[in-house]
Amino acid sequence: MLRMLTIAAAIVALAVAGVLAYAATRPDDFRVARTVNIAVPAERIHPLVNDLRRHREWSPWDAKDPGMKRTYSGAASGRGAVYEWDGNSEVGAGRMTIAESTPARIVFDMHFLRPFDSRSTAEIAFKAGAAGTEVTWSIHGPQLFVGKLMSLFFSMDAMIGQEFETGLAKLKRVTEVSS
Numbered sequence: 285m286l287r288m289l290t291i292a293a294a295i296v297a298l299a300v301a302g303v304l305a306y307a308a309t310r311p312d313d314f315r316v317a318r319t320v321n322i323a324v325p326a327e328r329i330h331p332l333v334n335d336l337r338r339h340r341e342w343s344p345w346d347a348k349d350p351g352m353k354r355t356y357s358g359a360a361s362g363r364g365a366v367y368e369w370d371g372n373s374e375v376g377a378g379r380m381t382i383a384e385s386t387p388a389r390i391v392f393d394m395h396f397l398r399p400f401d402s403r404s405t406a407e408i409a410f411k412a413g414a415a416g417t418e419v420t421w422s423i424h425g426p427q428l429f430v431g432k433l434m435s436l437f438f439s440m441d442a443m444i445g446q447e448f449e450t451g452l453a454k455l456k457r458v459t460e461v462s463s
């Protein structure tokens with residue numbers, strides 16, 4: 285009986301070691317992006333993204349925790365504007381700073397504090413097209429070991445991508461309805 289338990293424990297230990305070793309081979313960086321066409325010029329969309337206080341009008345995370353604590357500091361909009369949030373388990377906690385703002389794109393430095401500490405860069409880019417503006421929302425950054433391990437069981441692209449799709453659809457509705 286003891287011998288069978290020892291063999292079973294060794295098999296479990298090897299399986300766990302195998303999963304951990306395989307997770308270590310996953311990419312060191314991640315990137316998620318989604319694009320939508322919005323039938324208005326970029327000048328109509330840019331202010332909703334450039335002013336962090338206006339993100340409540342289209343952000344997919346605001347609906348997940350209406351009681352979320354929000355703090356704004358720095359510039360009123362554009363480069364240097366800062367937004368900090370502390371919410372429920374669906375939105376976590378963190379800090380977002382606009383690092384760059386041009387008519388073509390807005391770049392955000394993201395510092396997530398909860399559910400785990402991580403840093404990444406998000407970007408919303410605007411490209412003029414025949415039918416309006418092509419808006420691409422992306423995020424990229426280092427994929428720490430915990431992220432590599434989670435990627436074996438959950439698709440970050442599917443999880444974050446779905447939120448980006450929801451946010452872009454809301455941004456589209458807000459800007460096209462008010463035109």
